Amino acid sequence: MKTALRYIAASIALLAALAPVYWLITISLKREVDQFAYPPQWIGFAATLEHYRDAFSNASFGTYFGNSVLLAALSTLAALAAGVPAAYGLSRFEWARSWDLKIGDWILSTRMLPPIVTIVPLFLMLRQAHLLNSLIGLAIVYTGFNLPFVVWMMRGFFDEVPREVEEAAMLDGETRGGALLRIVLPLVKPGLAATAVFCLVVAWNEFLFALILTQTDSAMTLPVGIASRVTQYEIKWGAMSAAGVVAMLPVLVFASAAQKYLVRGLSLGAVKG
Amino acid sequence: MNTRVTSEKPRHSWRRLPQGFWWTLPSIVVLIALSIYPMIYSVRLAFGDLGNFTRLISDRTFGIATVQTIVLTAVALAAEFVLGLALALLVDSLSRAKSIFRAGLLVPMLLPPVVAAVAWRLIYNPQFGVLNGTLRQLGVNTSALTWTNGHNSALLSVIVVDIWEWTPFLFLLLSAGLQAIPPDPIEAARIDGAGPWRLFRDVTLPLLKPTILLALLLRAMDLVRIFDQIFILTQGGPGTATETVSLYIYRTAFRFSNFGYAAAMSFVLLAATMLFSRGLMRVMRAR
Known part of the structure; x- marks a missing residue:
């Protein structure tokens, strides 16, 4: 009972x-x-299915979708390219280890900043650089967003790999970079994939920065495109819902793929999942 | 990835640099360009004219936005914590289909916030929304139920959406915390004759405390900056009924192009976030 x-x-x-x-x-x-x-x-x-046809052939949601895909991929790759070596450095080198806490705090605190605090200067900076309404500009901003997270997550995964693994490879004549690429990275592949998924989802879902930094039809992301339709006087609910469904599907698929690491990612590695 | 430098002996002028320096350089450059420099820029914008701060004191909209942000954060955080903990305990006690419940309950928090808000516009609309439609089916007179359109109900309606969307976050972290508790102390207390309530209060809760602290902290910091859902649901209206600090900063900067004033407000928000997290930590530690 x-x-x-x-x-x-x-x-x-x-x-x-x-x-x-x-x-x-x-x-x-x-x-x-x-x-x-x-x-x-x-x-x-x-x-x-008429609303799906309407949304993606007539109502330029197709363009927004493409923009979102490109943006998520670009910013994730960039954040990984810069963040993985840093995480490895923090995990492996003595000087970095002694600085570990400070750097860790620094990285975390940049993530804790309310985004609205940095958005005004970022907007003005990008305007000066003529990168408003461009996917490149937004991709740069998202890279900065995700980088602390990548460093923090990947450092945890690198810490779990014993140093002896790559030291043995380096004795066999591998450079450190080669050892990282060929020996260590394959060992942390699930962690790397989970980290990438988190970056993708953050970039895919992000709204505030995209709203402010992309205002033209050709540069809008999917969330901004949907929002721009909601605030219009006459709302096409069918097309908008269709776009919403399409926007949420990739996230659900990705998140279920990375489910094992969800807790670790959401608590920035502070609670072991 | 810089393999060149680490594979060679470092050249003379670089000898002073620690060995792994090059590995962290790209990240440091990006962080300086995208968080340190903007922060300095923002300080210059805000403090360049101290009138920005004196103006804050007499700004009624800012006052309303602040109070409403605090109310929203406090109410939503409390509700999400209680519900999240209850759900975590409930699902943890099930013997079958645990993973189905767990996965399903997480869905709201994974959606793009914009999409979640759109779904709730379809629900709340007083004329054709499914909420009033269902209530009418049950014989309720819905003519006074205007949800996000009503002056008195708008803030509460927004809070309900946040509770729906983010209780899963607390549920997830607290579930993980529960699973990480070793079974021995609970077993020992049970043998000593502790009832379920005492077991929960004296054994489970203290062991769960670090997880609770972390989850509340992360959630509170996100609540203070709430923007997406309100932007879609009400745009801060009707009137200023759902105006929050983030929304007001957004409007000040990007509708009225008053960047200095917006930067000043964002520093107040930053200070409030830090104070709030400190306070929360102190309260939690004291217990």
């Missing part, structure tokens, strides 16, 4: 978590006449 109550309570929570998402999906699939029908239609409506 008590067990049954527990399952009922957990099921209600699950329902509450998923119902809004489900409703969004149904709106994206309903014909316009059914979208806001009374009583609300949860099931058994006539499904159509």
